[in-house]
Structure formats: structure tokens, C-alpha cells
Amino acid sequence: MTKLEELTTKCSPNWCPGCGNIAIWAAFKNSAVKKGWDNTNTALVAGIGCHGHILNFTKITSLEGLHGRPVPVATGIKLANNRLNVFAFTGDGDCLGEGGNHFVHACRRNHDINVFIHDNAIYGLTTGQTSPTSPHNYKSKSTPQGNPDYPINPIAVAIASGATFVARAYAGDIQGTTDLMIKANEHKGISILDILQPCVTWNKEQTHDFYRANTYYLGGDYDVKNKEAAFKKSLEWGEKQIPIGVFYEVDEPSYESQIPQVKENPLVDNNPVRKDLTDLFEEFV
Numbered sequence: 001m002t003k004l005e006e007l008t009t010k011c012s013p014n015w016c017p018g019c020g021n022i023a024i025w026a027a028f029k030n031s032a033v034k035k036g037w038d039n040t041n042t043a044l045v046a047g048i049g050c051h052g053h054i055l056n057f058t059k060i061t062s063l064e065g066l067h068g069r070p071v072p073v074a075t076g077i078k079l080a081n082n083r084l085n086v087f088a089f090t091g092d093g094d095c096l097g098e099g100g101n102h103f104v105h106a107c108r109r110n111h112d113i114n115v116f117i118h119d120n121a122i123y124g125l126t127t128g129q130t131s132p133t134s135p136h137n138y139k140s141k142s143t144p145q146g147n148p149d150y151p152i153n154p155i156a157v158a159i160a161s162g163a164t165f166v167a168r169a170y171a172g173d174i175q176g177t178t179d180l181m182i183k184a185n186e187h188k189g190i191s192i193l194d195i196l197q198p199c200v201t202w203n204k205e206q207t208h209d210f211y212r213a214n215t216y217y218l219g220g221d222y223d224v225k226n227k228e229a230a231f232k233k234s235l236e237w238g239e240k241q242i243p244i245g246v247f248y249e250v251d252e253p254s255y256e257s258q259i260p261q262v263k264e265n266p267l268v269d270n271n272p273v274r275k276d277l278t279d280l281f282e283e284f285v
């Protein structure tokens with residue numbers, strides 16, 4: 001059983017007070033405690049950005065990848081040891097800008113990993129420039145006259161690329177985010193969770209007040225298996241019209257379950273053949 005105090009590191013969070021990352025961190029720790037995720041069964045990866053700091057404050061084995069690369073690192077970890085729960089924390093810039101190609105290919109391959117997008121619709125760490133999810137006409141120091149680009153829709157792109165679990169959370173609802181994180185990890189195959197994460201310092205449009213006023217939970221007779229309906233739903237965005245919850249979930253074989261070398265036993269259980277690579281490295285010195 002994982003205890004909350006066991007997940008704490010010596011580092012104190014340095015996120016701005018009120019930052020949505022604090023709520024995402026809380027939701028992840030709650031999920032870990034509920035489901036027993038710890039160093040024996042779980043690995044974490046993050047990209048570069050404010051979101052990536054989550055690794056410094058969470059005591060579970062982790063690796064901070066290059067900017068835009070947490071998804072391929074996570075798929076590598078899962079291929080090496082498919083017994084692990086693997087979580088990739090990534091920013092909207094990290095995942096959909098620098099890492100956009102990795103995102104699409106991981107979705108279509110249906111790797112059994114969890115991708116949590118800390119979506120603050122700006123580049124946070126580098127002080128608030130326009131990102132791939134910033135709205136059209138958004139003004140920031142990088143687009144002072146208004147953003148000429150139209151935003152990427154992470155939900156629509158994930159569905160179109162073949163992801164088998166696609167959901168959206170609002171960080172300010174810690175309980176709701178916890179439930180979605182747990183559901184994501186229970187899904188066999190790739191789970192994309194786009195988490196609306198207010199950046200209280202730089203983004204004065206997509207604020208906690210904005211999301212509290214305009215989000216609503218999917219439910220009732222909404223059918224998560226209907227791809228066409230999910231795609232249509234993913235295009236909804238507006239006043240009181242931002243859906244939260246699971247948009248799409250279907251059972252399809254994961255990448256790892258189809259690879260003969262890993263479907264029975266994780267690669268780490270095989271006796272790896274160790275080769276002395278000194279000569280090879282010498283060639284490049």
C-alpha cells in the first residue's frame with residue numbers, strides 16, 4: 001500500500017501559488033495512494049517545462065526527457081518492462097509542438113502508456129509565449145498583435161490518430177482528475193488525458209474562473225464507443241460548452257500485447273546479452 005508521505009521528496013514545490021500543476025500533482029498522488037502505485041510498479045517521465053517539475057516532488061522512479069520527448073521515452077520504458085504503470089507528464093508545447101510527431105505515432109501504435117497533458121495553452125517555463133493550444137488571436141509576448149495560428153485540438157488529434165482512450169480533465173477539480181487518472185491507467189492501450197491547467201501567472205484568459213464557468217461533465221446517454229460522436233464532441237468549445245470526462249474508449253490490442261518478445265515476459269526478465277561497446281564508442285571520441 002502506498003502512503004502519501006512516502007511519495008514526498010525533500011523538494012518543496014516551486015510552482016506559482018494557484019498554478020494548476022499543484023492540483024495535478026495532488027490528483028496524481030491521490031491516485032497513487034488509492035491504487036498502490038510506487039517504485040516497485042511504476043515509472044514516470046516528463047518533458048521540459050513547468051509541468052516537468054512534478055518529477056522533483058514525487059518520489060517514484062522517473063526520468064526527465066528532452067523537450068518534446070517524454071512520449072518516446074515512456075514507450076521505451078514500457079517495451080523494456082511492460083509490467084510497469086508508465087506515466088508521461090507533458091506540456092501542451094512539449095507534447096503538441098516539439099513532440100507532435102511522437103504524439104501521433106504513439107496514438108496509432110496504441111502503446112499501453114498514460115500521457116497526461118498539462119494544457120495551460122501557453123509556454124509556461126519560458127514566460128508565457130503562444131503555444132500550439134493558444135487560441136486564435138491570442139496576444140502574448142511572442143504574438144503581440146494576436147496569434148495568427150489556429151489551435152491544435154488535442155482530443156480531436158488523439159481520436160483521429162487512433163488513440164483508444166481519450167479524455168479531458170480540469171485540474172481545479174482534483175477529485176474528478178483523480179478519477180480520470182485512475183481510469184486512464186486501467187485502460188489497456190494508450191490513454192490520453194488532456195488536463196486543462198490554468199497558468200495563473202501568464203495566461204489571463206484560460207483561468208480557473210473561466211473553466212469553472214464553462215466546463216461540464218459528459219454523462220447521460222453519451223456513448224464513449226462511438227468514434228464519430230466522440231469526434232463531434234471534441235469540436236465543442238465555448239460558453240458553458242467545454243466537455244470534461246471520457247470522450248472515447250474502445251478495446252483494441254495494445255502494441256505490447258502484439259509483440260511476441262514481450263507479450264509473455266517483459267524484456268527485463270530475459271538474460272540480456274551484454275556486449276562490451278568500448279571499441280564502438282572509441283570510434284566516436
Ligand SMILES: Cc1ncc(C[n+]2csc(CCOP(=O)(O)OP(=O)(O)O)c2C)c(N)n1
Nearest residue numbers: 048049050051067091092093094123124125
Ligand atoms: C528543443 C528545445 N526547444 C526549446 C526549448 C526551450 N523551452 C524550454 S521549456 C519550453 C516551453 C515549455 O512549454 P510547455 O511544454 O507548454 O510546458 P509548460 O512550461 O507550460 O509546463 C521551451 C520552449 C528547449 N528546452 N528545447
Ligand code: SF4
Nearest residue numbers: 016019050124199200
Ligand atoms: S508560470 Fe504558470 S505554469 Fe509555470 S508554475 Fe507559474 S503558474 Fe504554473
